[in-house]
Amino acid sequence: xxxxxxxxITRWATSKGWExxxxxxxxxxxxxxxxxxxxxxxxxxxxxxxxxxxSRWKTAVGLIAIGDIAIGLISVGAVSVGLLSVGALTLGLWxxxxxxxxxxxxxxxxxxxxxxxxxxxxxxxxxxxxxxxxxxGKIAxxxxxxGKWAYGVVVIGEHGYGLIPITMDVWNWFRHLFGMRG
Numbered sequence: 001x002x003x004x005x006x007x008x009i010t011r012w013a014t015s016k017g018w019e020x021x022x023x024x025x026x027x028x029x030x031x032x033x034x035x036x037x038x039x040x041x042x043x044x045x046x047x048x049x050x051x052x053x054x055s056r057w058k059t060a061v062g063l064i065a066i067g068d069i070a071i072g073l074i075s076v077g078a079v080s081v082g083l084l085s086v087g088a089l090t091l092g093l094w095x096x097x098x099x100x101x102x103x104x105x106x107x108x109x110x111x112x113x114x115x116x117x118x119x120x121x122x123x124x125x126x127x128x129x130x131x132x133x134x135x136x137g138k139i140a141x142x143x144x145x146x147g148k149w150a151y152g153v154v155v156i157g158e159h160g161y162g163l164i165p166i167t168m169d170v171w172n173w174f175r176h177l178f179g180m181r182g
Contacts, residue, residue: 022038023038023058023067025037025038036064036072037066038059039058039066070082070085070087092106094106096110103115103116103120108125109122112124113125114126115127134146135152155167
């Protein structure tokens with residue numbers, strides 16, 4: 001995973017005098033973290049360790065969580081889980097923004113976006129309402145759109161408009177044009 005986002009946290013840590021250290025900040029206390037920031041600042045071990053000691057991803061848990069792995073109402077991290085989530089791999093109840101974003105009830109935006117009952121926007125979008133290069137949903141708009149209502153270049157579904165429509169409406173039109181019964 002690309003960990004360039006840690007550069008912003010590294011600048012913040014440097015301004016606090018924590019340069020070269022891991023970040024482990026919990027406010028107001030570790031017992032009840034409302035704001036929790038925990039990160040190794042991009043120093044991760046794959047097999048062994050680059051830094052000479054055992055370095056692992058840090059998990060931040062709090063109402064507002066920022067870290068390598070973040071779990072909270074508002075979460076920001078490489079992997080984040082919460083109501084509102086931002087990161088590389090995100091799971092959000094209401095909103096998820098990331099490379100791979102999954103949301104149950106609300107908005108999901110990412111390269112691959114999946115939303116249960118909400119809206120998904122991405123290169124590949126799967127949701128009730130989907131917008132993307134490949135869109136799959138009840139209402140889908142994209143270069144390739146698959147759904148009950150599909151709009152785009154290649155559309156597949158019951159109803160829709162597109163350059164290449166593969167829909168029940170087009171099939172019914174041809175049947176009526178040639179007097180077919182069916």
